[in-house]
Amino acid sequence: MENIIETVDLTKRYSKAVALDSVSIHVRQGEIYGLIGKNGAGKSTLFKTMMGLAPYSSGEIKLFGSKSNKEIEHARQRMGFMMGAHFFPYLSARENLEYFRKLKGIADKAEVDRVLKLVEMDKVKKKFKSFSLGMKQRVSIANALMGYPDIVVLDEPINGLDPQGIADFRRIVQKLNKENKMTFLISSHILGELELMATRFGFIHDGKLIEEIDRETIRNKTEEKVIVKTNDIEKATYVLEQKFPNIEYQVNGDKELVISKMVEKTDEIASLLVSKELKLFKLVAQEISIQEYYLEMITKGGTDHV
Known part of the structure; x- marks a missing residue:
């Protein structure tokens, strides 16, 4: 299966601190890749460098096989991205997404309504500043899904969602993955939820990618x-x-x-x-849970010890 996101020994340093330590990640087309790690493990930093929001110190990023800066910038247009809820507080969900639809160059005006319906926010009229954290997360997810991107990168998307919201999110991801062949790269420290939807996992700890492994391989190894x-x-x-x-x-x-x-x-x-x-x-x-497997990995220090 083709890798559509790949990093090679990607390293990010902040003064004396190392946020990413030679991370080589491989996200394959058509999968739901769960990036698992505790808060501060390096998940958000990896996503920021991948999406061009932060420079990296050394290493290489490849998107859809592209390696040059110009090709990568073009490739990023095929990606949906969610990192935090950065919207205009005085606008409604629809007005915010209408702004981003135009910014992204999406001609279809019906696209805003489509993604709002997906996250069940199409009937909400009040302003963004009055939204709960869960509602803000839903709008962020909707924004990432606009334009049918080939891959959707979501950073901690289920933070603030209630149990029903989490179940709805899982259903949306699995439906789009199956019916639209959409690839997802999702980070979370809530391991139990990623366990229910991801087909492949990457375990990151203290800036290092400890292991990448398919769900079925975990079952075979444990x-x-x-x-x-x-x-x-x-x-x-x-x-x-x-x-x-x-x-x-x-x-x-x-x-x-x-x-x-x-x-x-x-x-x-x-x-x-x-x-x-x-x-x-x-x-x-x-059966051993993904959480137990992850904790064993970070305790024992990697694949050689499993």
Whole structure:
């Protein structure tokens, strides 16, 4: 699959501080790429350099295969971008987007109404200054989607959205990705939400890109686990050790038994514990979350340690 965004050893220094440290990112056409990292990890700085909003110290940026400054400037016209909510406070959502439609050179006047309907802001008449944070985020997302860009870059787009707003955003992204073949590059520190929509992930920590990995590869590299909560954890561990001498487990902070590599024996585990007169308060097979994978990555220092 073709890379439509690529950076090569991209580095950004602020005096003695290094905001980006030799970052090489690859966003492929047609995917929903989730850039994951805590606040201050370098996500926004990467986006600013990528979009030409901030200079970089060294390295290279390629957009749609273009490398020269002139070609990259032209390529940026094929991109929608959201970073913060920078609009005129005394204008309505529609009036703000009408201004940006003209600024972007989009001839179709119906485009403003289309994107406002997508984010359910088409009936809002009041001025931008009176909007909630969630409403401002919706207008920012609508602005990024104007003109059917080939790729949409969104920096922390779900900040301030309520649960319904987050679900609606996810639906919009997945619909445009599937039906319009639109590529998305989305950053967030809310890992659980990106986990539900992204097809590929980049983990960034302290300015370094630790790993890029497909969702399916994460599933192949990690193991499911069985989580058991009983009325007698000591008896449960003894019973299981007698039945399964090679069992691998640990007890978490909630006094639950977390068993590795035995998802296929979940029913057998349940039957065994019940037969020994243990009460089962919880027994679930659980796949490792993106958040757990990310935390393991930054703790152990990269792919060589996973």
